[in-house]
Amino acid sequence: MLSSSRTGKDRPVQKRATLIYFATVILVIVIVAVTGLHAAGISLATLTQQNTATPAATYILPKVTPLFADSFASDASGWNLQSAPGNYQVAVGNGALTIGIDKNKLLWEPLPGSISYGDFTLVVNAILAKGDQNNGYGLYIRGAAGRDSDLDTYYRFELYGDASYAIFKGIVDQSGRSVATKIVNYTLSSAIQKQGKLNHIVLIARGASLSFIVNNQLLKTFTDSSYATGSIALFASNLPEAKPGIQVQFSQLALYPMQMSKPS
Incomplete structure (x- = not known):
């Protein structure tokens, strides 16, 4: 009679035992690794987020006299x-x-002097001090008013309370009729601070190239040659989808002539 060892009938049992052994070893290694990361205060989600972070934008402010600047200590600029009351x-x-x-x-507030600006670098801090995730705020550039004195043509860069x-x-x-068309649709960004926190904004206008930088991260650069010059304005938006009541604070505003390297 042939033994079972020579017919190979016991090999499937040996293979299953080997697979179970190695699977157990791998499981133990994974558990130890995850436990170690947890003890160090690191999660797998955190590691993933770090790999997909938005790259920083590199720019250098020119060492020249700004075209306009205001620390808002008083209304010396006019x-x-x-x-x-009850409105704005x-x-x-x-x-x-x-x-x-x-x-x-x-509601938009133009820079004093009714001056038309073309190429420049604009730097300002802004915070949505009161409002909700649907409230917006930001800047108009290269704006032109229509017969009703409202801005008809422009580029508008807007942040929202939900970090979009x-x-x-x-x-x-x-x-x-003036119509607002979207160059960039509503987009969430990890670079943007939510309602109640300060955002550092930089706009670079160089000919047809326009760049939007927030907290040292480049959100968007696009090319459009429709408007070469125009007015600049700060604004707050409390549109129908938002709850009534908003307060935005702008600080440390400076507008420099175009002598800056492109963001990278």
């Missing part, structure tokens, strides 16, 4: 301060220009 307020002092809106609307952003281009349609 901003168009206005107030309508614009105020300067304590190191900030504050725009408050009590109803659902968008969008970029708009204002155009005039065939009926003569």
